[in-house]
């Protein structure tokens with residue numbers, strides 16, 4: 267870590283702290299490797315390769331190791347690395363726990379974890395224990411115990427953990443965050459968000475292509491259907507809360523002067539996944555006999571200590587166009603993503619919506635103004651570029667990331683808490699205070715800057 271600090275000092279002096287290629291053409295520039303952040307990837311499936319691809323466009327990293335238990339994915343990742351002109355990394359993946367051998371390598375500074383959900387916490391804990399700066403995909407944890415494991419390990423080891431929530435870097439989200447911080451909507455009172463994405467073609471496939479064909483999953487499926495679908499079969503919970511709650515938590519400074527207090531959740535009946543199997547595989551298909559536990563629409567309401575409410579929706583089993591359903595409301599106005607509209611008292615015509623575009627342009631975030639062109643094309647409309655940038659820049663300095671272990675725990679806790687609440691007829695569930703009281707004095711993160 268010390269050598270990394272020295273590296274940062276040197277690069278800052280050289281003015282190279284932000285060392286992106288001048289354009290996002292897919293040719294990599296190889297420079298002197300001695301001071302680069304040494305990155306390793308645990309899981310090089312679809313998401314891992316997306317991060318890998320973006321990392322290979324930077325001049326300030328090298329990929330020193332990769333791990334995946336699927337040899338086909340290793341082949342794909344190695345080809346990407348070779349095509350980008352980088353040296354061959356060390357390869358791991360002979361068994362489920364071979365990643366632990368990777369974590370012993372001295373030539374790994376930082377680790378990006380993009381494996382199935384049940385691996386996230388155990389890999390993140392092992393990585394922090396090995397002294398690596400750790401990035402974990404969403405959600406970070408499945409149970410309250412795992413949420414605590416993340417926090418406890420971060421505190422015991424001093425190793426940093428960043429939850430890699432890319433939606434926090436969406437252009438409209440960062441513009442609205444900018445508006446919130448500049449008090450355009452006045453004191454905040456209410457938020458809505460969620461994951462509303464027809465995932466039926468992801469949860470089921472034919473075992474050969476990841477999207478859109480077939481009704482298989484588990485051992486017969488490929489990519490996410492291999493592991494994600496079982497969570498829907500066995501849990502009645504909001505199993506994927508962070509794309510919605512991450513951006514809102516940043517807007518209302520959760521764990522930094524504010525915190526989640528409690529949650530109530532309700533689930534509709536479960537129909538969509540069964541119907542999809544019958545419609546596409548026939549009623550005699552063996553999967554048509556399964557009873558999926560997850561309700562088609564799960565609605566959770568969170569109360570914060572600052573007196574806001576946040577409605578979080580999980581809606582992934584029905585035909586519907588994608589929307590994260592954001593609404594950000596203060597005492598003087600609000601933004602709604604559906605309808606792309608804003609109303610600000612005294613600025614908008616009374617009782618009439620403004621189209622959001624002009625407002626979002628006016629409050630465009632400094633990061634997007636500076637790097638918008640580079641970011642476009644990096645995946646998910648550019649936000650993947652920024653989330654990786656924040657990770658790499660924080661890791662190079664070995665400083666707390668924008669979204670840390672406490673955030674990972676509080677956001678991911680929605681899954682087990684919603685499950686408990688639904689099981690108990692909507693009974694309120696208290697959030698553990700993962701900061702152990704320090705949320706009172708922790709300062710809000712400075713999101714409004716043009717570095718990362």
Ligand SMILES: NC(=O)c1ccc[n+]([C@@H]2O[C@H](COP(=O)([O-])OP(=O)(O)OC[C@H]3O[C@@H](n4cnc5c(N)ncnc54)[C@H](O)[C@@H]3O)[C@@H](O)[C@H]2O)c1
Nearest residue numbers: 309311312313314334335336339362380381403404489490
């Ligand atoms: N932030 C986003 O927008 C976004 C988008 C897609 C996926 N994700 C998240 O990324 C993660 C991965 O999703 P994906 O779509 O790439 O899934 P995937 O199934 O395509 O990839 C997961 C990879 O992990 C590997 N793996 C499984 N167990 C392993 C082990 N013990 N050791 C090493 N490798 C192992 C698998 O072989 C596979 O290649 C998930 O947590 C998912 O929720 C996030």
